[in-house]
Amino acid sequence: MQQHLDYYSLVGFKPDSTLPDELDRLGLSAQQTALLVDFDGTLVDIAPTPGSIRVTSSDKALLDQLHARHGGALAIVSGRNLEEIVHYLDTFKGTISGGHGAELRRNARTLPGIDCNFDRLEHIKSAVMEFAVIDPRVIAEDKRFGIVLHFRQHPEVEGKVRDFVGCLIEDDEEFEMQSAKMAIEIKPKDVSKARAIERIMQFDEFRGRDIVFAGDDTTDEVAFAWVNGQGGTTIKVGEGVTAAQYRTANPASFKKWLRAQFNSAQLKLARQGN
Numbered sequence: 001m002q003q004h005l006d007y008y009s010l011v012g013f014k015p016d017s018t019l020p021d022e023l024d025r026l027g028l029s030a031q032q033t034a035l036l037v038d039f040d041g042t043l044v045d046i047a048p049t050p051g052s053i054r055v056t057s058s059d060k061a062l063l064d065q066l067h068a069r070h071g072g073a074l075a076i077v078s079g080r081n082l083e084e085i086v087h088y089l090d091t092f093k094g095t096i097s098g099g100h101g102a103e104l105r106r107n108a109r110t111l112p113g114i115d116c117n118f119d120r121l122e123h124i125k126s127a128v129m130e131f132a133v134i135d136p137r138v139i140a141e142d143k144r145f146g147i148v149l150h151f152r153q154h155p156e157v158e159g160k161v162r163d164f165v166g167c168l169i170e171d172d173e174e175f176e177m178q179s180a181k182m183a184i185e186i187k188p189k190d191v192s193k194a195r196a197i198e199r200i201m202q203f204d205e206f207r208g209r210d211i212v213f214a215g216d217d218t219t220d221e222v223a224f225a226w227v228n229g230q231g232g233t234t235i236k237v238g239e240g241v242t243a244a245q246y247r248t249a250n251p252a253s254f255k256k257w258l259r260a261q262f263n264s265a266q267l268k269l270a271r272q273g274n
């Protein structure tokens with residue numbers, strides 16, 4: 001516990017600061033804020049399998065409202081394949097980063113993905129797929145720029161999965177292991193959500209704005225650190241040690257907070273009109 005407190009006093013953040021009710025209280029305004037949001041565990045609830053998540057029409061409507069409120073400076077920054085996010089958020093008009101930053105889509109146009117050693121990746125994928133066939137307690141999720149082994153249904157195999165992936169990519173120059181929620185992933189070393197956000201912030205509609213980034217997983221921590229360094233605002237959704245400045249309990253409370261921002265902005269506009 002002492003170590004925990006020392007860490008946060010060192011970086012200057014309180015891990016359990018209550019999420020303020022309004023961005024305004026942070027000295028931010030929607031007109032000057034770029035909102036970047038993780039997908040699984042932040043916008044949608046964690047589900048038993050990658051394919052069983054639920055995106056509601058009210059989630060999509062909220063994103064539409066936020067897109068307008070932030071003048072287009074709204075992005076989803078996900079570890080999932082870009083095409084999956086496009087599928088789930090079929091009406092979304094904002095920017096999307098997929099594959100932990102390997103893929104990017106803006107103005108309904110998919111930009112060229114990163115370059116990586118696809119031959120090597122195919123060999124890695126074959127080995128991982130075979131592992132999942134031999135031990136069906138795990139689910140292999142094939143991605144364009146990596147592969148994931150999920151063990152949510154059988155947490156007891158985590159050690160076995162970790163050892164296998166560790167051996168498979170030991171000393172690999174291009175690919176690395178990344179831990180996620182009940183999953184171990186292999187991804188190119190030079191992609192990260194921090195880099196994704198850095199790239200997104202260069203787009204015209206984002207440039208110069210204050211960054212607000214919300215995420216729930218260990219894969220979001222590198223982005224929290226980067227956004228903190230830029231003077232931005234970071235929000236952790238759920239439990240766990242984090243470098244984020246604020247915390248909210250779950251996707252429902254996060255979306256409630258976002259809706260309150262939208263409603264209060266509408267209210268202010270209405271009052272100004274009177």
Ligand SMILES: O=P(O)(O)OC[C@H]1O[C@H](O[C@H]2O[C@H](CO)[C@@H](O)[C@H](O)[C@H]2O)[C@H](O)[C@@H](O)[C@@H]1O
Nearest residue numbers: 039040046047048049050078079080181182183
């Ligand atoms: O960066 P994100 O948008 O948060 O994506 C992170 C990973 O999310 C998915 O896996 C996680 O969510 C699943 C569905 O709730 C859950 O079953 C799994 O245990 C979680 O790890 C997705 O499958 C991965 O590809 C993403 O990298």
